[in-house]
Amino acid sequence: xxxxxxxxxxxxxxxxxxxxxxxxxxxxxxxxxxxxxxxxxxxxxxxxxxxxxxxxxxxxxxxxxxxxxxxxxxxxxxxxxxxxxxxxxxxxxxxxxxxxxxxxxxxxxxxxxxxxxxxxxxxxxxxxxxxxxxxxxxxxxxxxxxxxxxxxxxxxxxxxxxxxxxxxxxxxxxxxxxxxxxxxxxxxxxxxxxxxxxxxxxxxxxxxxxxxxxxxxxxxxxxxxxxxxxxxxxxxxxxxxxxxxxxxxxxxxxxxxxxxxxxxxxxxxxxxxxxxxxxxxxxxxxxxxxxxxxxxxxxxxxxxxxxxxxxxxxxxxxxxxxxxxxxxxxxxxxxxxxxxxxxxxxxxxxxxxxxxxxxxxxxxxxxxxxxxxxxxxxxxxxxxxxxxxx
Amino acid sequence: xxxxxxxxxxxxxxxxxxxxxxxxxxxxxxxxxxxxxxxxxxxxxxxxxxxxxxxxxxxxxxxxxxxxxxxxxxxxxxxxxxxxxxxxxxxxxxxxxxxxxxxxxxxxxxxxxxxxxxxxxxxxxxxxxxxxxxxxxxxxxxxxxxx
Ligand code: SF4
Numbered sequence: 001x002x003x004x005x006x007x008x009x010x011x012x013x014x015x016x017x018x019x020x021x022x023x024x025x026x027x028x029x030x031x032x033x034x035x036x037x038x039x040x041x042x043x044x045x046x047x048x049x050x051x052x053x054x055x056x057x058x059x060x061x062x063x064x065x066x067x068x069x070x071x072x073x074x075x076x077x078x079x080x081x082x083x084x085x086x087x088x089x090x091x092x093x094x095x096x097x098x099x100x101x102x103x104x105x106x107x108x109x110x111x112x113x114x115x116x117x118x119x120x121x122x123x124x125x126x127x128x129x130x131x132x133x134x135x136x137x138x139x140x141x142x143x144x145x146x147x148x149x150x151x152x153x154x155x156x157x158x159x160x161x162x163x164x165x166x167x168x169x170x171x172x173x174x175x176x177x178x179x180x181x182x183x184x185x186x187x188x189x190x191x192x193x194x195x196x197x198x199x200x201x202x203x204x205x206x207x208x209x210x211x212x213x214x215x216x217x218x219x220x221x222x223x224x225x226x227x228x229x230x231x232x233x234x235x236x237x238x239x240x241x242x243x244x245x246x247x248x249x250x251x252x253x254x255x256x257x258x259x260x261x262x263x264x265x266x267x268x269x270x271x272x273x274x275x276x277x278x279x280x281x282x283x284x285x286x287x288x289x290x291x292x293x294x295x296x297x298x299x300x301x302x303x304x305x306x307x308x309x310x311x312x313x314x315x316x317x318x319x320x321x322x323x324x325x326x327x328x329x330x331x332x333x334x335x336x337x338x339x340x341x342x343x344x345x346x347x348x349x350x351x352x353x354x355x356x357x358x359x360x361x362x363x364x365x366x367x368x369x370x371x372x373x374x375x376x377x378x379x380x381x382x383x384x385x386x387x388x389x390x
Numbered sequence: 391x392x393x394x395x396x397x398x399x400x401x402x403x404x405x406x407x408x409x410x411x412x413x414x415x416x417x418x419x420x421x422x423x424x425x426x427x428x429x430x431x432x433x434x435x436x437x438x439x440x441x442x443x444x445x446x447x448x449x450x451x452x453x454x455x456x457x458x459x460x461x462x463x464x465x466x467x468x469x470x471x472x473x474x475x476x477x478x479x480x481x482x483x484x485x486x487x488x489x490x491x492x493x494x495x496x497x498x499x500x501x502x503x504x505x506x507x508x509x510x511x512x513x514x515x516x517x518x519x520x521x522x523x524x525x526x527x528x529x530x531x532x533x534x535x536x537x
Contacts, residue, residue, distance in 0.1 A: 038461075039410075041453060042492045057487055061487050063414055063415050064419060067416060111426075124427050128428065131427075131428045134423075144514060146511060
């Protein structure tokens with residue numbers, strides 16, 4: 001007997017509204033149908049109606065967690081459309097903020113993942129460590145989220161000697177904590193029991209379904225835009241791509257912690273090698289961009305982010321197209337969930353680090369009896385516990 | 391007597407429900423950050439709940455698009471009385487950067503009544519906590535505990 005369970009679109013923890021329909025047989029999931037679009041705000045259309053500089057602020061608000069990577073990709077795109085070079089120092093500052101953002105995003109995810117497997121102590125510890133990064137970001141940009149550091153032609157704020165010092169200090173502290181989590185994760189039974197072999201995605205499937213980012217690298221595919229097609233200064237920084245051959249949720253945890261450690265190394269490299277000089281090339285607030293088209297890709301914390309733009313010689317873009325990594329990961333997610341247990345839904349869904357997550361309000365429909373009822377996630381978890389003892 | 395106890399409990403420990411009505415996530419992570427060790431609103435008895443049936447305060451972030459409108463209404467209707475709504479973020483207050491987008495309603499108050507507005511893009515956790523305090527004051531005034 002197949003039961004249909006729609007999940008979403010509201011979630012207690014965080015992230016965007018989203019909806020999945022799970023077809024389950026007993027405790028096993030047979031099929032998953034995703035339903036997206038609860039967060040559609042018409043950003044691409046809005047971008048066509050505003051000037052290039054105004055679009056910068058809209059692109060920042062595509063996603064609040066990886067806001068800086070969106071603006072970075074957008075300014076790289078516009079700079080390519082205009083054939084513009086930016087000062088060296090700006091590149092370093094951009095990279096520092098990009099990697100700090102990756103740290104904050106991965107730590108946020110790590111906390112959520114531990115929360116989903118019921119390990120709330122670690123959730124709070126990780127989020128406490130994340131505040132180190134948030135403080136640094138606030139110090140550099142003046143805001144905790146949505147930093148608005150990038151601008152067309154460079155960056156808006158400089159990093160002083162004192163700030164540099166604070167960054168290095170913060171990174172040292174964070175590195176220690178990260179190494180601790182790296183050691184802990186594959187050993188701690190509470191984590192291993194809930195993640196090893198859960199949500200499998202073979203190398204073949206990952207390639208076939210075009211997964212992206214840490215989800216792809218955890219399936220043992222060495223692919224990272226920072227390594228494959230280096231932008232800014234990733235080539236000079238000798239960036240290493242992290243992979244794991246575990247192909248499951250544990251692999252995704254380890255890849256992300258490794259990436260955090262690598263991010264710390266890159267930030268330290270940037271701070272130490274930063275040259276003096278101007279930080280931006282001034283542009284008037286309203287400027288025209290010559291007729292052109294361009295395409296840029298960067299590595300967001302969740303995977304490859306693509307911007308494609310067409311300019312028509314006016315002060316507004318003709319078309320901007322954005323492809324975000326979560327969209328690329330949804331087919332892979334559906335594959336991972338097949339033949340898994342209902343109790344593992346939250347962690348498997350969380351494991352792709354989706355920009356949505358809605359395992360909260362469920363509606364159960366018993367197809368044979370035609371009955372329909374709903375309950376909240378805590379009650380659902382309680383039911384699972386009562387029935388299956390896990 | 392019993393009524394007094396209920397008022398006391400509501401003031402001392404309001405439970406909140408967070409709903410993301412097409413926000414950009416930044417406001418949401420700040421709402422969550424307010425709950426984690428640095429800011430820790432749990433020490434004031436404020437708890438995040440998963441079900442609308444348990445909640446006193448609905449925290450809405452985001453600019454409310456056409457898809458999510460019906461769900462937001464339904465969640466609001468499911469909450470028991472007395473219920474309060476907090477609009478967190480400029481989006482939720484007025485539409486913010488998404489004003490004039492074809493798909494958004496530009497503000498939570500176009501769909502459900504709002505008690506407290508917390509502007510900012512995103513507001514800091516301190517601001518969100520301040521909003522909750524203001525809301526509690528409002529409640530106190532409504533039941534006649536303070537003038
Ligand atoms: S107010 Fe700003 S930060 Fe908050 S959801 Fe809207 S755009 Fe995002």
